Amino acid sequence: MSTIAELDPRRDMGLIRERIGTALSNAEDLRPILRDLANRNPVALAELVIGPKAQTAPPWIRAVLSVIDVLEASLATGGLYRRLVALNEQTQIEVLQVAARRHPSASWLIALSRTVEGKRAGEIHLGAAIHHPAFAQNCWAHASAGHLPGLIAIALQTGRAEPAAALTAHDHLEAAGLALVNTLTHSPNSPVVAMMAAAWGPDLSPVLHKALPKLRSRTVAVALSVQVNGYPSFQTLLKTLISAMVKT
Amino acid sequence: MMLGAYLHGTPGRLPFVGHFRVSKTWDALSFSVAGSIAQRTELSTAFQAARNLESVLHSLNMSEFADRHVLMNSVLTAINSLDLSTLGPDHGQDLCLILVAKDTAGMGIAGLGLGGVWSWANDALQPLVTDTHPLLCGPGLQPRLPGVLTLDEPAHTIVAIPHDHPPQPPRSTALEHLKLACGVHR
Known part of the structure; x- marks a missing residue:
């Protein structure tokens, strides 16, 4: 009582x-x-x-x-x-x-995330919605709102392709390059390059080049190399980089 | 000015599933092709099929072609030469493409699986064909080009929509926006 x-x-x-x-x-x-x-x-x-x-x-x-x-x-x-x-x-x-x-699919969460998380906006929302059908929609909404660090963090935490694709679709190419590397760090077989191309257009070279300076791991670089065999000039460049990287 | 064929993206978050695009020029001869393949299959499969098409088209040796007619037929022959299993589960029967080629005598346009074709001129889209024109045929790889539209005055930018796209002209009112809607960023 x-x-x-x-x-x-x-x-x-x-x-x-x-x-x-x-x-x-x-x-x-x-x-x-x-x-x-x-x-x-x-x-x-x-x-x-x-x-x-x-x-x-x-x-x-x-x-x-x-x-x-x-x-x-x-x-x-x-x-x-x-x-x-x-x-x-x-x-x-x-x-x-x-x-x-x-x-998880509420649109008001985008602004609320910004209020609460500031620069990391989107991390909590997207983290909670990983298995929800609205995950992709939420990634696009956060990318549209410019919540780049949150999307980059989620790419690393989940290995899902949507954060990098959403960043690419909204022309946040530097952030997309980092999200691409983060995605492959978590899940080397994630279809992230395919999804980025589906979101942005067939010539993904400008985005792929943004990923190069962010590569720190040979394993991740090799994973990227497997996915970019349709971009021969980029792949050649990447293979040169891989040959110079230390095996860990 | 570079010859440009553009295939409009489909509505949605992933407008360019299975899209490919290749342009090549040698002397006065040039071609540009844009299309989509395996759009309704899994992303990676569509992506790889599109890259396979780009690869075979990039490998064309332009110096071997006497004129645009030979060139256009060679583009189709090159695609037909691929192992069709590399074009996705439908083996190329879902192929959509717009192919434009130019030489000193004029310009030709061919297509597969298109719902409309326009040229960009005077800051606006101009329709090139009506619904019944053979250029607007069904999708799918064929042994020969189903029809070629000849233009005496070259149009440098040709835009097409796929056959399953809403049958209105693209809405873009600026060339840059139109290119973005076709997945072209430079």
Whole structure:
């Protein structure tokens, strides 16, 4: 039973706020209060969470995430997560992780990622959506928003071809070169060159040349060499480079 | 001015699956070919089939051809000389291409699997053929060119859409944008 069980959410909001404040001060578990409110009056719960007098303490926001399903049912999802992110900087990443896990194809996650992750925007969202059908769509959206480091990081973490292809499609060629190397570092057989060509056009040479200065590993260079046999002049150049690289 | 054949990309995130493009010039003789192969198969297969086509077309020795007619037939002969299993699971029966060739006497245009062909002139696309023209035939490799459109006045930029593309002219209003829509960046 929660400490607000005898209170009426429509009449006693002031008292409920007081009890929540006290529970926070005493480091008590807030989840029973939130679950009680969620069951009895989701609108009152929403007012407590996103209203102008909303609590901003990290334990409160973490507890709110335990009733996020109820909140999503009564509020616009994008606005809800934007508000939760704005409440406290310390919990922004946890909020974004929950948002990305629950709504991997949502377009509002692009801007929210920028707010939370800054230069690394896209890493959390794409990391959560790796096995979701919207993964490619999300890569394209982050590339369009200029979230280059996030896409480059995801290429290294997953070996998926989409980040490099998305960067190529949006003419971020330097970043695409690095993402290409990262992809092959993780997964030497990833069809990354084929996907980049499918996204950009048949003559991929300008993008491939951007990858050359980023090659640090002979193994990765050999993996790239296997994929570029349709570009003979680039392959010749790459083979020269490989012959000069130290075997590890 | 360089002769340019361009095949428009298909709608979607990956417009250029299986696209290939080769241009060569020797003396007054030149050709440009753009096309797609194995578009509906797995990405790597389509990519490799396209590179195989480019490879055989790059290997053509231009000095051997007396005029554009010989050249155009030789392009098709070269493609037919490939082991068809290297052109994807349909063995070249999904091949789409636009081929243009020029010599001192004029210019010829041939195609496979095209839905429309335009030239770029005066900052606009000009249609070259109507729906019933033999240039707009079905896709797939054939032993001979199904038809050649001859132009007395050379058009340097020829744009085609594949047969399964929405049958409207490309929307681009600038040549640079049009090239990008055909996967050409320089």
